[in-house]
Amino acid sequence: MELDLGPEIAQFRADIRAWITTHAPDGLAELADWNTLITTGGYGYGRRTAATQHEAYRQWEAELLAARLICPQWPEQFGGQGMDAVRVAVFNEELDSAGVPRVNRGMGESLVGPSVIVHGTDEQRAAFLPRIVSGEDVYCQGFSEPGTGSDLAGLQTKGVVDGDEIVITGQKLWTSGAARANKMFVLCRTDPDAEKHAGISFVLIDFTDPAVSYQPVRQMSGAAEFCEDFLDGVRAPLFNVIGGLNNGWRVAMTTLGYERGGSASTLHLGYEREFWELAQTARKRGVSADPLVRQQLAWAYSQVQLMRFSGLRTLAGLAEGRQPGPEASISKLFWSEYHKRLGEIAIGIEGTDGLIRPDGDGYPTTYWQNVFLSSRAGTIYSGTSEIQRNIIAERALKLPREPRPTANGASR
Amino acid sequence: MELDLGPEIAQFRADIRAWITTHAPDGLAELADWNTLITTGGYGYGRRTAATQHEAYRQWEAELLAARLICPQWPEQFGGQGMDAVRVAVFNEELDSAGVPRVNRGMGESLVGPSVIVHGTDEQRAAFLPRIVSGEDVYCQGFSEPGTGSDLAGLQTKGVVDGDEIVITGQKLWTSGAARANKMFVLCRTDPDAEKHAGISFVLIDFTDPAVSYQPVRQMSGAAEFCEDFLDGVRAPLFNVIGGLNNGWRVAMTTLGYERGGSASTLHLGYEREFWELAQTARKRGVSADPLVRQQLAWAYSQVQLMRFSGLRTLAGLAEGRQPGPEASISKLFWSEYHKRLGEIAIGIEGTDGLIRPDGDGYPTTYWQNVFLSSRAGTIYSGTSEIQRNIIAERALKLPREPRPTANGASR
């Protein structure tokens, strides 16, 4: 059943569908399975990346750019069209059903842009935003460090003001897309004497600077999607500090309200395709009549549908003007725990065959082996399941926070 | 396989087996299924209690008493025979295989006796211990209160010294066996200004005193095994304070080292009988070929056997002179969580029939309905599963304690 979001949205859907039909280059949909789930660790990542080098993709990018359909949720004056979450969701749904990709600008679009829009000066907006929309600047994130995990505010990277420059020294970790980035947005400690969350600044740096080096961190799945980065006295003009010195924590916590929820109704799509693949695997292995396997498959199907139902409900709420609440944390907890369990089910369905990997150098894996291995990271990165449960309990249920450790308490 | 505990124990086993054969009255074993599991809430409790009124039982009690086989783990000078845990276990095993009951003195035997032996004066030992062994004094426990749960030390019952007496006022909860008891061992706060764990005293009171009243607390299973008790200025001589005023916490925490573990190797017996009953129920209901039910039954059987294996290992360790570590908490967590899950499996096997109770006044239940309902209490009383996990983590794994809340912390 398709969600009825009222006549205006129905018209928008019809328009965007027509636009896609008219403008999507021939052959683009066939270049790659654009909307399959790419699990962290990047199984299938190479093939899709190759497809983005194709002429049809470049042409599509140009069409989208001309129609302000890149960063479409950004306000018009910054290159977007101020699309609300419901329209973003419909846009995503229509791209998916046409089998063509959404061209997005990664963290530049989802994190840097909103931070600059909300906290930047007009000069900063003019300097940084257009280059994100155009694709000139590709950002990677410099938040996590070896010593910080769930406790991001414990970061140690130093930022020292030197004249009209800031000099940044420290080590960052879990940077994805480092190889494709020419910029990094960094959190650094600019006031070591301030309380933990104060004294942090949000700075945009040149990731091609010689004082920057990075190396891949290999994951248990064999892939190396993340990097660790060494910032050895990287200099940036003070102009690149967003939101003012020592105000970085607030800046980092920014997301634009109207952006949230735009992917709610398309999140399940990749999982749904994957589910049917698994059902097919079970049939091929002759275990689809096994009552235990059937229970597992029915469970997995239910979870995927629950994601769909929840996404539609979120979307319906957005259409009625409700702001999303703890859905983001619930959704993260849901899909990451689901996918971890799905990996276990899948490797069980592979059975004895799951013991054997494909031939090849390095550590190549089958699709299901990769899901099994890489999904373990899903409950850790972007806020562990434990952190999500804290957020859900404290923000949605208003349960009390942990007491702070006392100076002479057990935490010593 | 029978555990080989060396020639001395083998001889002890042969002796005790012969003694039981000679002394157990005819017909005793047939009076009741003495060693079935009686779940809290007392399903089958009435029948067994009735059997203890029988002449054969009284005769058996007298035989055991004469042979110092009541409280046999107590030192000789206090009426026992200083039996070590291995011998206690063998004694329990042999009673079980003969189908006759161990006559025990409940909390008088397991808690009051050890406390008096360790912390009492010679005069107190002489006054209180023989009456426990003989059965003259039957104790119930006055520890928990409505405001205390896991946090026992938060108790509020007051004990005020008045000349050579102590006057106790307060409310106690979760007292089992109140109707059979003529004495209660009470924890009360005798120094309200002291730190929480200090200022508590351990007092033996007359439970038939007119200042004592109690009423049953009905459980969700329909049974009323516990009582709440009102102590309205109960007086006891200061002689009845064990271990000295304000030293009650230490006294309450006492158990005699050599007593622990004596039930390790017999704990599983009731669960094992119950398991086979459930297997029989599954067969009768025609679901024993259902692969899902078979998985559940195999799981349940495994859990019961794991209790057996763990008990034997504990016993072997005791025989080699090792002191038990966190086994008590692990065992409590294990059997209570097992039984809760077993209740769910059983009610699932009853299926639609599980919706219907037997006819009768009150809230009579089938055996499996009772397991299903009453087992929910098992993970709460005698230390919740959460408390057991704390104990296991802190004592066995040496994981750090929670920080104490600060005065201005989140606990306000």
Next chain:
Amino acid sequence: MILGVSAEQEELRASVRRFLADRAPIPVVRELMDTTDGFDPAVWRQAGDQLGLQGIAIPEEYGGSGFSFAEQAIVLEELGAALYGGPYLASAVLAAGALLASGDEAARKAYLPGIASGETIATVAFTEEDGSWEPDAVRLAAAELDAGDGWRLDGRKSFVLDGHTANLVLVVARTGAHLALFAVDAGAPGLTRTPLPTLDQTRKLARLDFESVPAVLIGTPEDGAAVLSRVLDVAAIAQGAEQLGGAQRALDMAVEYAKVRYQFGRPIGSFQAIKHRCADLLLEVESLRSAVQYAAAAVAEDSAEVPVVASLVKAYASDVYFHVAGENIQIHGGIGFTWEHDAHLYFKRAKASELFLGDASYHRERLATRIGI
């Protein structure tokens, strides 16, 4: 599909909740659960007269108010939250649904107005002594007398929801190789009704014995299986809505208690052992809410997805409600397992709701079949 919650629906929810808080609060539920009938006829009538609850999803032409199942799901959610013990699911969902699903216009006209007003209490009798929820398991026999003399039923039904208080029983019976639906008057000769003591005392069941009981055929002698299949799917979703309501209430109880119960100088809800569990429960209840809303919309639109979402919802709702109700007891500690505390009422309802209409694994197996695995 319309998934949002309209202002009108919010008002409906609020008024049902007020009504139940006023006329059927938990102390009343406790009183009534010890009775054989399990409900107060005066309150039942008021629910019909003042709020029109029984007829909410019955078309206006049959005396109802013609709202959709989306509205009825809201009513069911509130009834589930309040543990209301009256024959709503039996009459307004099962029986009304069977009549609507049947092609028998005469029967609809004859029975639906009474059901819609609440004057008629109806139920559907399909399960028999073996407790199976499969249509194939129906053995109760219907025999046609000489032309025009109607039908007679012989056999036994069990686990019939409110079977002893209904005044109209719709019976699924075997007409040779086929199943058919029959209307039986509660006072019909040869019908013996025995109330059964239930695990969940707020939900009443009965055994019905039929000895040559006169019955009126509804629809055709062959279409009982199709009607039953539709009715069971809708009933599964309706029960899912009730389960959602109960689960939400049980979670609210647990969270509330976790905030006010202090142990070791802290509210127990500040301990992660409690806190993280509550977060997991919220995730489940919220997911269930999304599923019930979707499923109710699917019923309202008569979508082809109904059979799939029915089994999905029944399985998930059963797991979630039982999980929440069990954790609610554990979080409450000692008082949580007493008779006096309400936690056990939700716990028993959760298990009874799971066992009724087939448990979670039964519905997962059906779901696998229905999605073609």
Next chain:
Amino acid sequence: MILGVSAEQEELRASVRRFLADRAPIPVVRELMDTTDGFDPAVWRQAGDQLGLQGIAIPEEYGGSGFSFAEQAIVLEELGAALYGGPYLASAVLAAGALLASGDEAARKAYLPGIASGETIATVAFTEEDGSWEPDAVRLAAAELDAGDGWRLDGRKSFVLDGHTANLVLVVARTGAHLALFAVDAGAPGLTRTPLPTLDQTRKLARLDFESVPAVLIGTPEDGAAVLSRVLDVAAIAQGAEQLGGAQRALDMAVEYAKVRYQFGRPIGSFQAIKHRCADLLLEVESLRSAVQYAAAAVAEDSAEVPVVASLVKAYASDVYFHVAGENIQIHGGIGFTWEHDAHLYFKRAKASELFLGDASYHRERLATRIGI
């Protein structure tokens, strides 16, 4: 039955642990796991010469040291804890066990002394391409040549533990309606051995293709199924001992890290989310330890309980090890899922151990059958 741990056994455990820490620590395991053979022959020889590990449970008359399976279980536990990649399970458990279980005195005398010293590396090949662990699934055919000329094998084996590094392969093959065990020299004509890339790189598997390969019959042409059944039960318990060792080590890692890793000003082990999980894991590992000790004693005494405890242990050990290894990653957070950290090596071994010899639900089903349900 003797269940206690003797001083002699403690000494054995300590010396094996020292040996592995010295000669096969994790950095060496990582080096070797990237090789095709997966082990260092020099260390393997030392294990035989200095510690007599390969022959520990082989009777003295066949060149072993004549200890019992209780001692071998301790060795296996330490090997599992160290993720040792050599062919110990294949040679000293599977192959030695098959020879001991066979009634063939000549074969025992011929092969066991070499296995006991470590000079011979043997394995048992029984699983085929379908990955089934059921004797019935064996298709590889054995044909007898003219009298006295011996047997020839044709077919394929897969998932053969250390099948490409063994110099003696004991093959389960079909002799018409029955199964029999055959000895095949690794260099025999017609035998092609293909190492397979494994999910768990510390445990090597191979595919073996037989094209008219000359083979020597062990025992009779009919007793292969009985021998195989015994061997698989003992192997399940042996693997359970390895799994115990791995689970204990993974738990130790998690607990150690939880004590030293600070977040939010506290060691993460002081948060109940971590702490209670560790407590549950300890309960499981301790229970598994009890089960493995009991099962090892049962093998040592040739108890009739072996088939039951074998499936019980394999199912439980599989669940426990995987649970611990997974939580170990989660507790370590980000570094836990990197290649550089050792957590994934245990995680992969845990899953590989579960899948090898049949997974947990397979063994629970067997257990149900074996206890008569």
